[in-house]
Amino acid sequence: MSNVAFPLMIPARVIGYIYHWSSTFPISDKYVCEWLEIGGGVWCPKKFHVTRYDYDELRLGRKTVSWKKHFTIEQATLSPAIDAYSFAAPYPTLISDR
Numbered sequence: 001m002s003n004v005a006f007p008l009m010i011p012a013r014v015i016g017y018i019y020h021w022s023s024t025f026p027i028s029d030k031y032v033c034e035w036l037e038i039g040g041g042v043w044c045p046k047k048f049h050v051t052r053y054d055y056d057e058l059r060l061g062r063k064t065v066s067w068k069k070h071f072t073i074e075q076a077t078l079s080p081a082i083d084a085y086s087f088a089a090p091y092p093t094l095i096s097d098r
Contacts, residue, residue, distance in 0.1 A: 010032070010043075010044070010045065012031060012032050013029075013030065013031040013032070014028075014029075014030045014031075015028070015029050015030075016028040016029075016030075018055075021055045021058045021059055022058035022059065022061075024061070025053065025058050025061075025063045026053065027052065027053055027055065027058065028050065028051065028052050028053065029050075029051045029053075030048065030049070030050045030051075031048060031049055032045040032046075032047070032048045033047050033048060033049060034046040034047035036073060036076060038076045038077060038078055039078045042078060044073065044076050045073060046072065046073050047070070047071065047072050047073075048070075048071050049068065049069070049070050049071070050068065050069045050070075050071070051065060051067075051068045052065070052066045052067050052068075053065060053066055054066040
């Protein structure tokens with residue numbers, strides 16, 4: 001068996017369903033509309049949108065937007081200058097930057 005590294009794939013679109021509310025209409029729709037290359041062949045979402053639909057309206061067979069949010073990543077790097085101890089973790093958790 002060989003040691004093959006598989007690339008991490010970020011979905012370009014995620015449509016969420018909760019069949020308790022509706023098996024026809026989604027509860028949310030999230031999609032990437034712009035990508036940013038941060039290194040040789042390494043991409044991350046630059047702009048993405050989220051739309052959430054009203055649960056009660058879905059039960060009535062209507063797809064009504066509850067809210068929308070638009071996100072923009074302003075900066076990303078493969079080598080962040082962040083100390084591993086900047087992140088909170090429950091005790092006793094070993095934290096290492098290596």
